[in-house]
Amino acid sequence: MSNPEPASPNLLPRDEYVEQAHLYGLLRQRGQESMPIQELLDELRHEILITTKLPMAMDYLLTEVKHSGLLAPAMYKLRHYFTDFQTYLIRESEADTGRFMMSTALQILEADAKYRLDSVTPEGMFFFQFEALCRNRLSYDRGLAAMSNDPLYNDEWTKWILNLRAQVGLVDFADLIFLASEEYKRRMIEAGQSIEDKGPFLFGDKEGRIAFANRRKDPLFLFSAVQRHLGYPKVPRPIPADETSEIIPQLLRRVERVEARLKILDDERRGGMDITRFYEKNKDKPNFKLPELPE
Structure with a gap:
């Protein structure tokens, strides 16, 4: 394999990817409880290390998702923090087709963030x-x-x-x-x-x-x-x-x-079937008869 190139200066610090992987894992696990995404973000922002920029990004995501109900547009506006590939996966999981699930997208993003920690x-x-x-x-x-x-x-x-x-x-x-x-x-x-x-x-x-x-x-x-x-x-x-x-x-x-x-x-084998029981619910209804026609 060719020699690995030095890390790009545009990559985030290692701590950011550690917290991102932690967030994606929590979202995937607790999302199985059918909680709305805004409630999850509001709950999980207190569990993320405040020395990173992720809590600030989560606050922005939370504000935007309360208005539109979607994460991808807000992530796209934070392109200096979230990669376009991360945003693309979330956008596909939020599409109306429903073929690509949010849980799968979060699992991919968690693995992506962990891979960027050391030997990427x-x-x-x-x-x-x-x-x-x-x-x-x-x-x-x-x-x-x-x-x-x-x-x-x-x-x-x-x-x-x-x-x-x-x-x-x-x-x-x-x-x-x-x-x-x-x-x-x-x-x-x-x-x-x-x-x-x-x-x-x-x-x-x-x-x-x-x-x-x-x-x-x-x-x-x-x-x-x-x-x-x-x-x-x-x-x-x-x-x-x-x-x-x-x-x-x-x-x-x-x-x-x-x-x-x-x-x-x-x-039927025991001697016949009483079909009147199928009309039990109609037994109290009046019996209307048609008038006889003159000859």
């Missing part, structure tokens, strides 16, 4: 963010645009990620990684070919070899192999909906209908 690299962060888009079937165009503004990436990374929007889906993803790796550069030099118009070579030898070994395969195999070797956090997978809560009531209703049919069959 541009290569690992790219794979983590891109895999999050793939696994949750989010928009590549909007997602990659949000990724490109991450302060972790330098100008070369930003330009390459933006160009990737026009190539994803048309060119095999493993080929795209291989062509931007030091492994491809090494092979070109050994073959005596010019690399003047090639690159940029953003990924290391290891990533290039892994990508070459996974060409024409499911990209999930590539993500799994790179995750093992780069050590970036595992991307949370969407949790399938629990259908047991709907299946059990349906089974109970079917059992009731079967029992009613068996009761009717049992009454």
Whole structure:
């Protein structure tokens, strides 16, 4: 792998990411209790370290969410603190489609913040963010645009990620990684070919070899192999909906209908069925008869 670049001066201090990860984890855990987001923010702001800027950001989020009910617009206004990718995930979770859940977005953001604490690299962060888009079937165009503004990436990374929007889906993803790796550069030099118009070579030898070994395969195999070797956090997978809560009531209703049919069959076997009991509720109603017509 290529040597990690020094941390960008635009990255937040380490304490900020520690508290962000703590906040996202608390929001995800307590959000399972179906509490409104404004109540959660109001309650949790007292649990965040006041020596960081996160409590001030939470106060602004709380003010905005009380007016609009949404977090993403307020996060976008705080772009100097929240990354565009964080805002994009929250915006997708707040969309009316309901396909991408808030709990999944918070789980990704928690892993993202923890990864930035110590050993984060541009290569690992790219794979983590891109895999999050793939696994949750989010928009590549909007997602990659949000990724490109991450302060972790330098100008070369930003330009390459933006160009990737026009190539994803048309060119095999493993080929795209291989062509931007030091492994491809090494092979070109050994073959005596010019690399003047090639690159940029953003990924290391290891990533290039892994990508070459996974060409024409499911990209999930590539993500799994790179995750093992780069050590970036595992991307949370969407949790399938629990259908047991709907299946059990349906089974109970079917059992009731079967029992009613068996009761009717049992009454017939014993000598007939008294259908008057089905009209018991109408026994007190007056019996109106039509007048007889003259002959």
